[in-house]
Amino acid sequence: MKRLLFSFLVIVLFVVPVLTACGNTAKQTSSETGSTTNNIKQEITLNAMSEPPTLDPALATDTTSGWVIEHLFEGLYTTDKNGDIVKGAAKDIQVSDDGKTYTITIRDDAKWSDGDPLTAYDFEYAWKRVLNPETASDFAFYLYYIKGAEAYNSGEATVDQVGVKAIDDHTLVVELEEPVGFFDKMLTFWVYFPVKKSLVEENKDWAAEAETLVSNGAYKLTSWIHDSEVVIEKNDQYYNKNEITMEKVTWVMINQATTYYQMYKGGQIDLIQSIPADAIQTEKSNEEFKITPLFGTYMFMFNVKKEPFNNPKVREAFNLAIDREAITNHITLSGETPAYAFVPYGVKTPSGEDFRAQKEAYLKKDLEKAKQLIQEAMQEEGWTKFPEVTLIYNTSENHKKIAEAIQDMLKKNLGIEITLENQEWKAYLERTNSSDFQMARMGWVGIFLDPSVILDYFLGDSPNNRTLWISEKYDDLLHKGKVEQDQTKRMEYLHQAEEVLMQELPFMPIYFYSNNYLTSKKFEGIVYPYNRYPNVRWAKKIAE
Incomplete structure (x- = not known):
């Protein structure tokens, strides 16, 4: 195993306190289905904003796809309505004394949405499918904890050498490269979800249509009108169906903010x-308005292999010429924090301090230095005219406004004109995945509340690192920060790794995320995770 990619102490996705809308409306509840019996249809309509690129757990890398997938599928562990980790498809899990071997028993009543039993073989098949190089899963590295997983995914070992084996229908044995104290939390992530082997092998497009997708979670997919809407309904084969109160969930796909805002207002x-x-200033006093923190960073990536960003002085100059506070105070207006580093606030260190607060800023606005750096770069590169620059972003009114602000700041502060270009999300992902850009918008949200899950974005061999920037020193420090058992030393290594990143600046951090929502007061029980879109499994509609 080349490196252990993750070593996290705390998982945010399911452990941090979650916010729920509460109400005291009296109603009768059916003990058989968990749905209300007061003649109010338990249906909710959400906005995905764009088409989910995929509903295949092995291939999904974005929050839109993940939002739907996490309602359709379930792993060996899941979360309850309080955000706590609980057993999901697993009935029992035994861990060896050395912490390397997990013997997992699958629930007797776990089934697929078509009624077939869910087996340990489905998990073995799903995980090895993720690791199969032919699958080309961008998130395969999340399984590198497993013995032989990285070697197989890299083409250096066979599938039989991967430490995952179903002993029988109900028993799965998993061998790890080394002990991982948070492996149960990792098993809640969608890349560890099962897929039905017989279905996948019969139809390579099994996850592309409602008629062919079979899932094992709280819901089943009943309709998918591409680029229009996704509909899921309660899975009557789900072992825990009595706890699911929302019967039907519809995601529409409306990109224009003014349009979906008006649709919300119109019910x-x-x-x-x-x-x-x-509209944010108007809505801030509305009881339906909510702001929640999000463990992630909004940024613009630089392709360090393309002019002018092959020169680090240009990357630094662009960073120094941007007024981040102006963006958060006058454009986004949603409680975001200007970012002068990469790792967001929210990680408590052994000393009790926040990791970010220990070193809040690696840069600040400095127009004189930015101008000087541009002149130095032009002399070094022999440019008589500054190269043309195109900034690309995925279609969204908010992204457009931020891109236009960056465009205006660079022109005003450095005299540099840049061109803006937008694309729909799926096409945008394909383009940025191939590093076909000079400067591109991106956001990175951590699976866990830990600096390493954020810093992993820029690992030299990470499929998410579209900048083509590689630093052996950065990779080495990050690896040390994952395997170090002394937590104080561990955080020191992670600070050192971030310092290398902020010296090289293959990106332009803009702000640390927050989420803002408007939720109809007709609903209660919606869960708002720290780093996911809302979970509506336990939502209840209390009024028409």
Whole structure:
């Protein structure tokens, strides 16, 4: 194993306190189905904003796909309505004394949505499918804890050498490269979800249509009108169906902020995120408005192999010429924090301090230095004219406003004109995945509340690192920060790794995320995780 990619102490996705809308409306509840019996249809309409690129757990890398997938599928562990880790498809899990071997018993009543039993073989097949190089899963590295996983995924070992084996229908044995104290939390992530072997092998497009997708979670996919809407309904084969109160969930796909805002106001959508900036001030006093922190960073990536960003002085100059506070105070207006580093606030160190607060800023606005750096770079590169620059972003009114602000700042502060270009999300992902850009918008949200899960983005061999920047020193420090058992030393290594990143600046951090929502007061029980979109499994509609 080349490196252990993750060594996290605390998982945020399911452990941090979650916010729920509470109400005291009296109602009768059916003990058989868990749905209300007061003649109110338990249906909710959300806005995905764009088409989910995929509903295949092995291939999904974005929050839109993940939002739907996490309602459709379930791993060996899942979360309850309080955000706590609980057993999901697993009935029992035994860990060896050395912490390397997990013997997992699958629930007797776990089934697929078509009624077939869920087996240990489905998990073995799913995980090895993720690791199969032919699958080309961008998130395969999340399974590198497993013995032989990285070697197989890299083409250096066979599938039989991967430490995952179903002994029988109900028993799965997993061998790890070394002890991982948070492996149960990792098993809640969608890349560890099962897929039905017989279905996948019969139809390579099994996850592309509602008619062919079979899932094992709280819901089943009943309709997918591409680029229009996704509909899921309660899975009557789900072992825990009695606890699921929301019967039907519809995601519409409305990109224009003004349009989906108006649809919310008109009652056509029940919950929206990313409120239009010009409406936020109006809505802040609305009891339906909510702001929640998000463990992630909004940024613009630089392709360090393309002019002008092959020169580090240009990358630094662009960073020094941007007024981040102006963006958060006058454009986004949603409680975001200007970012002068990469790792967001929210990680408590052994001393009790926040990791970010220990070193809050690696840079600050400095126009004189930025101008000087541009002149030095032009002399070094022999440019008589500054190269043309195109900034690309995925279609969104809010992204457009931020890109236009960056464009204006660079022109005003450095005299540099840049061109803006937008693309729909799926095409945008394909383009940025191939590093076909000079400067591109991106966001990175951590799976766990730990600096390493954020810093992993820029690992030299990470499929998510689209900048083509590679630093052996950075990779080495990050690896040390994952395997170090002394937590104080561990955080020191992670600070050192971030310092290398902030010296090289293959990106431009803009702000640390927050989520803003408008949720109809007709609903209660919606869960708002720290780093996911809302979970509506336990939502209840209390009024028409």
